[in-house]
Amino acid sequence: MTSCTPGARIIPGFKKWSPATGSFRLPEVLGFRASGADAEAVAEAFAADLAELLVTTVCSATQAPALEFVIDPEDQRFAHIPEHVRPEAYRLVVGEAIALTAPTARGLYWGTRSLLQLLAANPALTHGEALDWPDYPVRGFVIDVGRRFSRPAFIRDLIRHMSWHKLNTLVIHLNDNEITKDTGRPWNEAQHGFRLRSDSDDFAHLASTDGSYVRADWESFEDLAASQGVNIIPEIDAPAHARAFIVHHPELGRNGGDSDMLDLTDSTAINFMKGIFNEFLPWFRGPLVHFGADEYDREHPQDYRRYFNEIAAHLRACGKTPVAWGSLSVMSKGAGVSKSAGVSKSAGPEPPAGYDRDVIMCSWNNEWYGPLEATSDGYRIINTNDDLLYTVPYADYYCGTGLPLERLWNEWEPHIFGAGQELSKGHPQLLGAMSALWNDLVLEDYTEQDMYTMVAPTFGLLGQKMWGGTPPGVTFSEFLEAQKALPQWPGKEFVRGGK
CATH class of the missing domain: 3.20.20.80 (Glycosidases)
Known part of the structure; x- marks a missing residue:
């Protein structure tokens, strides 16, 4: 939980949140794109949970998605995070679309928990970027x-x-x-x-x-x-x-x-x-x-x-x-x-x-x-x-x-x-x-x-x-x-x- 999270406080809160100008509003039909089978499984779990919490239609997107899920273990933006907790890190970017990136499926999943809490509290999210990881494994x-x-x-x-x-x-x-x-x-x-x-x-x-x-x-x-x-x-x-x-x-x-x-x-x-x-x-x-x-x-x-x-x-x-x-x-x-x-x-x-x-x-x-x-x-x-x-x-x-x-x-x-x-x-x-x-x-x-x-x-x-x-x-x-x-x-x- 932090006092600077976009639109609501989440528990636990982001380690780092950098706000930007603008806001994202959840559409009636939310499309997503996932890179790889593990990312797709996380995306489908997110879709089911969001549909339960907000009665929102979520589907796989064939065109430009509103939400993208990426697992990238080589992403250097995670390199400074201690190795013993790095697998649970994730990055959330809120702009005209939303992007979740993580080095592992587990990190990606934790990112969906934060995103669900945010969207369920307020479907309009402030633009910005979060980088998050745990203190302990x-x-x-x-x-x-x-x-x-x-x-x-x-x-x-x-x-x-x-x-x-x-x-x-x-x-x-x-x-x-x-x-x-x-x-x-x-x-x-x-x-x-x-x-x-x-x-x-x-x-x-x-x-x-x-x-x-x-x-x-x-x-x-x-x-x-x-x-x-x-x-x-x-x-x-x-x-x-x-x-x-x-x-x-x-x-x-x-x-x-x-x-x-x-x-x-x-x-x-x-x-x-x-x-x-x-x-x-x-x-x-x-x-x-x-x-x-x-x-x-x-x-x-x-x-x-x-x-x-x-x-x-x-x-x-x-x-x-x-x-x-x-x-x-x-x-x-x-x-x-x-x-x-x-x-x-x-x-x-x-x-x-x-x-x-x-x-x-x-x-x-x-x-x-x-x-x-x-x-x-x-x-x-x-x-x-x-x-x-x-x-x-x-x-x-x-x-x-x-x-x-x-x-x-x-x-x-x-x-x-x-x-x-x-x-x-x-x-x-x-x-x-x-x-x-x-x-x-x-x-x-x-x-x-x-x-x-x-x-x-x-x-x-x-x-x-x-x-x-x-x-x-x-x-x-x-x-x-x-x-x-x-x-x-x-x-x-x-x-x-x-x-």
Whole structure:
């Protein structure tokens, strides 16, 4: 959002906007021309969305178009943009016609989100030129479906709404269980869930009876996400939070199965988890897979370290980049350098206990593993700070009714983790940030609509913060006014009762 965008404020706003004299008015029939199949797919998606938002006829143009889509990776106007975010850059020129240019299809797609917001707010656009790109490559959200199932339509609408604000990463937390220390119930009564349903007899029994995704559901997530510029990161969480597996195989659990933690004293549970990943990795198209690894019993650090290293190596051997919740300050008082990880001693300290460093760490808690220690140990990290970015519906901890938006607007940027833990803006090991919704209170009565009401207002604000930071001179109240005036995102399903 900027104060100088043509005809309206968009969220997130342009990095650069240079106004010119004149204005473009949307015609009754808008013709477009696209160069190449990828650009044509983006153009067709734009046409469908614009028709929904404005009931405007959009068609492919055989003569001079009013709108042109171009993908040009050699365009030198993008050369100064940092390489790690350049694929998401775009250039928008508004004149007698409109031209969108980008080095990739994803950048072109982000340009259409800005253009849709502009046109839906005011079909008359000021002439000018925008050049836009994100500050960080990871801008995301975590949804906990392990403790509370979300219908496929809800997941797809999260993807659509995230995309509207250029949020590009959705972590789907696929298994978890009741926190029995809070409810006082024994483990054999604890609610638990694993949300993938395999056709294989070896794994089909793991799927929750109160809701799970078959492969066709997952394909629908991946298809939509690919078309909307969003990466899906699946998370299968262990060796803690593993009750959904232990309930079917008590021999895998600590205390004879009376636990939600895997027994890691031998290789049985580790091999079981490798088998689960082997079964479902073919479902997952993206390069990143999250293997959890948080909140294990701190009295068993060597067992934990073995699990962490073996699962990380297994995922890499399967062609995936492993992601984990940062826990190493508690589990080992620092990561150290695993000689097998191939990291030089200059990358950080080398305590005796070595952890694989080729893992992306979600820095979720400053005591479990804060950003200063994680980056010192050489890890690439994502800011998922619990104090600032966690919503737990109706809880009296974290944020029970939604994130504190005014506090975030006034005090937060992706490099800020609270409690004196702060990195430099644009730190090379900081990939970005993600907020999260955790369904800890499994006995509480609430719906997907309640969840959506809590998280929906955050996407615009966090999208702005992760894409371009806080716009100079824009107050929180001004941002709220702009957000209220913003057109609704297209393609809703679950609010219309989709299945």
